[in-house]
Amino acid sequence: MTVQPIRLFGDPVLRTPADPVTVFDKELRRLVADLTETMNDAPGAGLAAPQIGVGLRVFTYRVSEEEQGHLINPVLHFPSDETQEGPEGCLSIPGLFFDCKRAEHVVAHGQNSYGDPITVVGTDRLSRCIQHETDHLDGVLFVDRLDPQTRRAALAEIRNAEWAGLAPPVVKLSPHGGRPGVFGQPR
Secondary structure, three states, rough: OOOOOOOOOOOOOHHOOOEEEOOOOOOHHHHHHHHHHHHHHHHOEEEEEEOOOOOEEEEEEEEEEEEEEEEEEEEEEOOOOOEEEEEEEEEOEEEEEEEEEEEEEEEEEEOOOOOOEEEEEHHHHHHHHHHHHHHHHHOOHHHHHOOOOHHEEEEEEEHHOOOOOOOOOOOOOOOOOOOEEEOOOOO
C-alpha cells in the first residue's frame, strides 16, 4: 500500500470518463489498497481512481466504521425521489465545501476486487459519497452539480485557492492500467 498524490481541480484526468475494469488481478487489488491508504491519509470519506491518475472505474469509501469498502464498475439506482442538500467537499478541491443537492437513497451494484458482484445500499452520507465518487468515474466534479449562483462562487474560490495553478504532481505511468497518455500530462 502506497499513499499516492491526489490530482487537483484542473487536471484533465478528473474530466475524463474512466474505463470499466475487465481484469480482476493482484494489480487491481493493489490499486484498491493504494486508494484506501491515500483516502485514509488525506483524510477523506471517499476516493476514486481518477483522483490518483488511474482511469479505471474504481472507488473506495469510508463514511463510518460500519460503512466502508470499495466498489468497481458501479451502476447506481435511486429507489425514491427524496433528496438531501448539504455541504460537500472533495479531496481534489481541498479545503472548500459547498451545499450540493443529491439523492437521499442509492442502491449501487458493482463488483469487489475479485470480480464478485456486490450491492451497497446507502442513505444520507453514504448515499452522497457513492454518488460523488461515481461522478468522478464519469468525469464529473461536485461543483458541476451546484446551482448556478453557488457554482459561480465555488469557481471564484477555486481560482483564489492557495493550491490553484500548482504544477501537477510528477507521476509515473500507473501499473494499474487505464487510458495511456492521460497520466502525467501537464494541466
